[in-house]
Amino acid sequence: MNFLERQEKLRGQLATTRCNALLTSHLPNIRYLCGFTGSAGVLLIDARGSVFFTDVRYDTQSRTEVKEAKVVIARKGLLNSIGEWLAARRKRSQKWTIGIESEHVTVAEKKRLAKLLPAGLGLRDASTVVERARMVKDDDELGLIRAAVRLGATLFDRALEVLKPGVKEGEVAAVMEYAARTSGAEEMSFPTIIASGARSALPHGRATQQVIAPGGFVVCDFGVILAGYCSDQTRTVWMGSASAEAREAYEAVREAQAAAIATVRPGISVGEVDAAARKVLHKSGLGRYFTHSTGHGVGLEIHEAPKVAAGQKEVLKPGMVITIEPGVYFPGKWGVRIEDMVAVNESGCEVLTPTGKDFLAV
Amino acid sequence: MNFLERQEKLRGQLATTRCNALLTSHLPNIRYLCGFTGSAGVLLIDARGSVFFTDVRYDTQSRTEVKEAKVVIARKGLLNSIGEWLAARRKRSQKWTIGIESEHVTVAEKKRLAKLLPAGLGLRDASTVVERARMVKDDDELGLIRAAVRLGATLFDRALEVLKPGVKEGEVAAVMEYAARTSGAEEMSFPTIIASGARSALPHGRATQQVIAPGGFVVCDFGVILAGYCSDQTRTVWMGSASAEAREAYEAVREAQAAAIATVRPGISVGEVDAAARKVLHKSGLGRYFTHSTGHGVGLEIHEAPKVAAGQKEVLKPGMVITIEPGVYFPGKWGVRIEDMVAVNESGCEVLTPTGKDFLAV
Numbered sequence: 191m192n193f194l195e196r197q198e199k200l201r202g203q204l205a206t207t208r209c210n211a212l213l214t215s216h217l218p219n220i221r222y223l224c225g226f227t228g229s230a231g232v233l234l235i236d237a238r239g240s241v242f243f244t245d246v247r248y249d250t251q252s253r254t255e256v257k258e259a260k261v262v263i264a265r266k267g268l269l270n271s272i273g274e275w276l277a278a279r280r281k282r283s284q285k286w287t288i289g290i291e292s293e294h295v296t297v298a299e300k301k302r303l304a305k306l307l308p309a310g311l312g313l314r315d316a317s318t319v320v321e322r323a324r325m326v327k328d329d330d331e332l333g334l335i336r337a338a339v340r341l342g343a344t345l346f347d348r349a350l351e352v353l354k355p356g357v358k359e360g361e362v363a364a365v366m367e368y369a370a371r372t373s374g375a376e377e378m379s380f381p382t383i384i385a386s387g388a389r390s391a392l393p394h395g396r397a398t399q400q401v402i403a404p405g406g407f408v409v410c411d412f413g414v415i416l417a418g419y420c421s422d423q424t425r426t427v428w429m430g431s432a433s434a435e436a437r438e439a440y441e442a443v444r445e446a447q448a449a450a451i452a453t454v455r456p457g458i459s460v461g462e463v464d465a466a467a468r469k470v471l472h473k474s475g476l477g478r479y480f481t482h483s484t485g486h487g488v489g490l491e492i493h494e495a496p497k498v499a500a501g502q503k504e505v506l507k508p509g510m511v512i513t514i515e516p517g518v519y520f521p522g523k524w525g526v527r528i529e530d531m532v533a534v535n536e537s538g539c540e541v542l543t544p545t546g547k548d549f550l551a552v
Numbered sequence: 553m554n555f556l557e558r559q560e561k562l563r564g565q566l567a568t569t570r571c572n573a574l575l576t577s578h579l580p581n582i583r584y585l586c587g588f589t590g591s592a593g594v595l596l597i598d599a600r601g602s603v604f605f606t607d608v609r610y611d612t613q614s615r616t617e618v619k620e621a622k623v624v625i626a627r628k629g630l631l632n633s634i635g636e637w638l639a640a641r642r643k644r645s646q647k648w649t650i651g652i653e654s655e656h657v658t659v660a661e662k663k664r665l666a667k668l669l670p671a672g673l674g675l676r677d678a679s680t681v682v683e684r685a686r687m688v689k690d691d692d693e694l695g696l697i698r699a700a701v702r703l704g705a706t707l708f709d710r711a712l713e714v715l716k717p718g719v720k721e722g723e724v725a726a727v728m729e730y731a732a733r734t735s736g737a738e739e740m741s742f743p744t745i746i747a748s749g750a751r752s753a754l755p756h757g758r759a760t761q762q763v764i765a766p767g768g769f770v771v772c773d774f775g776v777i778l779a780g781y782c783s784d785q786t787r788t789v790w791m792g793s794a795s796a797e798a799r800e801a802y803e804a805v806r807e808a809q810a811a812a813i814a815t816v817r818p819g820i821s822v823g824e825v826d827a828a829a830r831k832v833l834h835k836s837g838l839g840r841y842f843t844h845s846t847g848h849g850v851g852l853e854i855h856e857a858p859k860v861a862a863g864q865k866e867v868l869k870p871g872m873v874i875t876i877e878p879g880v881y882f883p884g885k886w887g888v889r890i891e892d893m894v895a896v897n898e899s900g901c902e903v904l905t906p907t908g909k910d911f912l913a914v
Contacts, residue, residue: 228756246843247755250883290659297654297662298679317660364733371726374761377743393609394590399736481608521612 191330193257196223197240199323204237207316209289211236213272213303216294218490219320221418224259226252232268233259234275234288243271269299273306289316318495325487325495326509332533334419335489335511339531339542342379342414342421345369346545349384349412354552355404355429359384362410363397370414379413379420379492386429391525393482393517404430407440407524409517413492420492422513423543424529428551439476439518440549443526446470446516447547450484454514454532454539458506460485460498467516468500476518485513488531510534511542553692555619558585559602561685566599569678571651573598575634575665578656580852581682583780586621588614594630595621596637596650605633631661635668651678680857687849687857688871694895696781697851697873701893701904704741704776704783707731708907711746711774716914717766717791721746724772725759732776741775741782741854748791753887755844755879766792769802769886771879775854782854784875785905786891790913801838801880802911805888808832808878809909812846816876816894816901820868822847822860829878830862838880847875850893872896873904 200212200223214233220226224233224242228251231244240259244252245268252261264271276286288307290300292315304313327335345366352365363382370378385395386402390409402408411424426443428436450467464484471480483499488511496504498512506512510533517527530543562574562585576595582588586595586604590613593606602621606614607630614623626633638648650669652662654677666675689697707728714727725744732740747757748764752771764770773786788805790798812829826846833842845861850873858866860874868874872895879889892905 249843251754251756292659292663295659297652297657297659297677300659301654315659358734360733360736364730367733368726368730371722371729371759372720374722376758381739392613394613396738397733481611 191225191257192328193224196323197235197258200235200320201237203319204289207289207314207319208287209314209316210286212289212316212319214291214320215299216291216320218494219291219324221490222320222324225255225257227255227418228252230268232272234272241275243268243275269303269306272303273308276311277308285310287312287314289314289319291317291320293317321495324489326507327489327511327533328509331419331489332509332511334417335421335531335533336542338414338416338419338421339423340544341370341373341375341416342412342423343543343545344373345412345414346410346423346425349410350427350552353402353408353410353427355402357402359386359397359400359402359408366412375414375416376418377415379415379422383409383411385409385525388522388524390426391519391521391523393519393525393527402429407436407526409525409527411527411529418490420488420490422488422492422529422531423545424515424517424527425545425547425550426526426528428549430551432549432551436524437549438474440526442471442474442476443516443518443528444547446480447514447528447530450514450516451530451532451539451541454506454512454534456506456508456534456536459502460496460504460506460512461500461502463498463506463514464500464502467514471516471518479518479520480516481519482517485515485529487512506534508534508536553587553619554690555586558685559597559620562597562682563599565681566651569651569676569681570649571676571678572648574651574678574681576653576682577661578653578682580856581653581686583852584682584686587617587619589617589780590614592630594634596634603637605630605637631665631668634665635670638673639670646672648672649674649676651676651681653679653682655679683857686851688869689851689873689895690871693781693851694871694873696779697783697893697895698904700776700778700781700783701785702906703732703735703737703778704774704785705905705907706735707774707776708772708785708787711772712789712914715764715770715772715789717764719764721748721759721762721764721770728774737776737778738780739777741777741784745771745773747771747887750884750886752788753881753883753885755881755887755889764791769798769888771887771889773889773891780852782850782852784850784854784891784893785907786877786889787907787909787912788888788890790911792913794911794913798886799911800836802888804833804836804838805878805880805890806909808842809876809890809892812876812878813892813894813901813903816868816874816896818868818870818896818898821864822858822866822868822874823862823864825860825868825876826862826864829876833878833880841880841882842878843881844879847877847891849874868896870896870898
């Protein structure tokens with residue numbers, strides 16, 4: 191990973207945010223900028239260099255992991271350490287404005303930080319500067335994302351070995367999560383969704399101890415984290431012998447997903463991608479059952495910018511990685527969702543998820 | 553769960569926080585107060601009643617789960633919905649002060665909320681009001697916590713069936729997590745720590761693909777979430793034939809843990825509990841290798857109030873549930889930690905974790 195290049199790019203943006211330094215506290219942003227994978231730390235980047243503050247639990251780990259930043263072990267609390275460090279450099283940092291990530295810093299944290307700052311220093315919102323940089327993945331990241339998606343996809347093959355009426359949702363999730371772990375995944379990228387029967391109409395139906403019944407869809411939405419990067423995939427399988435209505439709903443979702451994928455290319459807005467999926471479902475008379483947005487960015491976080499939703503103006507660029515996941519949900523009855531990850535390239539997009547999408551009944 | 557009683561208790565505290573209403577946005581607090589288990593929602597509690605705002609993904613789920621609150625599905629964003637709801641009741645809520653959870657609300661969220669509020673309404677910090685109530689568990693909660701701890705403890709038995717030199721850390725975690733899932737756990741309460749060799753000296757050494765080598769400790773720190781409540785337990789096992797030094801360090805940690813548990817009773821401060829563990833390790837000459845605090849509260853969150861740390865003044869009360877987890881860490885060499893969960897009762901405490909603590913070598 192070229193951490194120096196990422197930090198240098200950010201340094202080049204300090205002027206446009208009207209800040210002398212950026213205080214990054216959002217952990218995925220910290221990992222992106224200096225490689226730290228732990229759960230507590232703050233990275234201060236200014237024109238001259240970078241300092242990473244963490245606590246004593248991460249003494250050994252931070253010294254191994256953190257690149258392109260001086261490591262300071264905060265023995266009296268992270269905020270105190272930052273305050274002291276800035277005070278010791280008071281001359282240089284006089285009248286500094288420090289950018290903070292207002293989308294992640296709590297009201298209480300900001301108040302505590304403001305109290306600890308030497309006189310003359312101000313805080314200013316510099317939200318989403320790092321997130322915007324992270325939207326476009328570099329080649330190192332695309333390689334890691336491809337590997338995560340490939341590993342994630344193998345879990346669905348494992349699921350199909352056990353998925354059938356009579357099995358518990360949680361048993362299917364257990365088999366998938368065991369395969370993830372033994373294949374080297376760090377953890378699941380979100381709580382595994384195995385939603386059967388009427389629960390398939392809940393867009394976020396986590397696997398429970400419910401026994402899967404015949405005559406309904408099972409929505410399987412799952413992902414892994416591999417070397418920090420997330421995968422995200424959904425497939426929906428019918429249990430038993432399917433009605434024409436179920437097949438039609440499935441095919442409509444599949445067509446909507448294909449239409450959205452076909453629009454993905456540089457210069458197109460994410461709102462247009464969302465509209466492409468929505469248009470197909472409206473034509474099929476299912477528009478009002480597509481109750482969520484079409485997708486989201488994926489990378490170090492399972493949900494990151496951009497939102498692929500109605501009216502969103504963000505324009506696609508090569509290197510962006512998003513999900514395309516339309517679905518239809520009939521409350522109390524069943525639901526269908528199909529989701530792939532795609533990477534925008536120069537000519538359109540690369541569909542990263544290798545799993546087939548033919549209607550499947552077991 | 554007696555959600556009404558919990559909400560009524562909070563209503564009784566509105567006056568002391570000088571607020572007319574409390575806007576709870578921290579999800580564990582929301583679950584505690586009204587039963588909602590999803591990932592997006594805000595609960596507004598005032599003297600007359602409660603309103604829960606969530607988005608369309610949780611339409612069906614919120615109507616089933618949410619107790620003692622009116623459910624509003626926010627079609628134009630949660631904050632917009634809250635703003636509209638308050639504006640529609642402008643007369644009644646004129647000059648209201650609304651308490652927000654400053655420890656959880658971000659700077660950006662507060663700014664957006666303030667913009668949407670009708671004139672005359674103010675925001676005020678009402679942090680930790682719900683967290684303070686949650687520190688003392690009611691009987692329903694104690695029952696659920698006992699069940700979670702019992703289930704969690706069975707995972708260590710599964711681990712011992714595979715834990716030995718030559719096995720990967722991740723394989724041990726996989727076996728434990730599979731057992732958790734098939735036993736009905738919703739998910740792990742935190743990323744499973746299986747830290748072998750020099751990694752056992754990292755207090756937060758998540759399971760990796762590293763093959764466990766003979767001649768070192770393996771720290772196993774793990775927990776489940778069952779019906780919303782977390783378990784947390786650590787056991788440390790030596791690989792192969794142990795040196796006298798390893799045994800001595802283990803016994804010192806065990807003695808420190810026992811000493812801390814022996815101090816737990818109503819009226820004692822958490823700082824005194826921490827001091828009891830620290831005193832034993834100082835006597836053994838290991839004090840400076842005990843680099844973290846002695847424990848923390850556990851409940852709907854894996855880390856919640858109180859912090860069982862040096863100098864902390866919080867006084868124990870019956871119903872509080874905390875971990876007792878001293879450890880010693882020799883960087884580059886190995887580490888030992890032993891952790892149980894205990895529930896404060898009238899006469900002392902109930903050690904919830906049933907697993908033995910004798911020195912174990914495999």
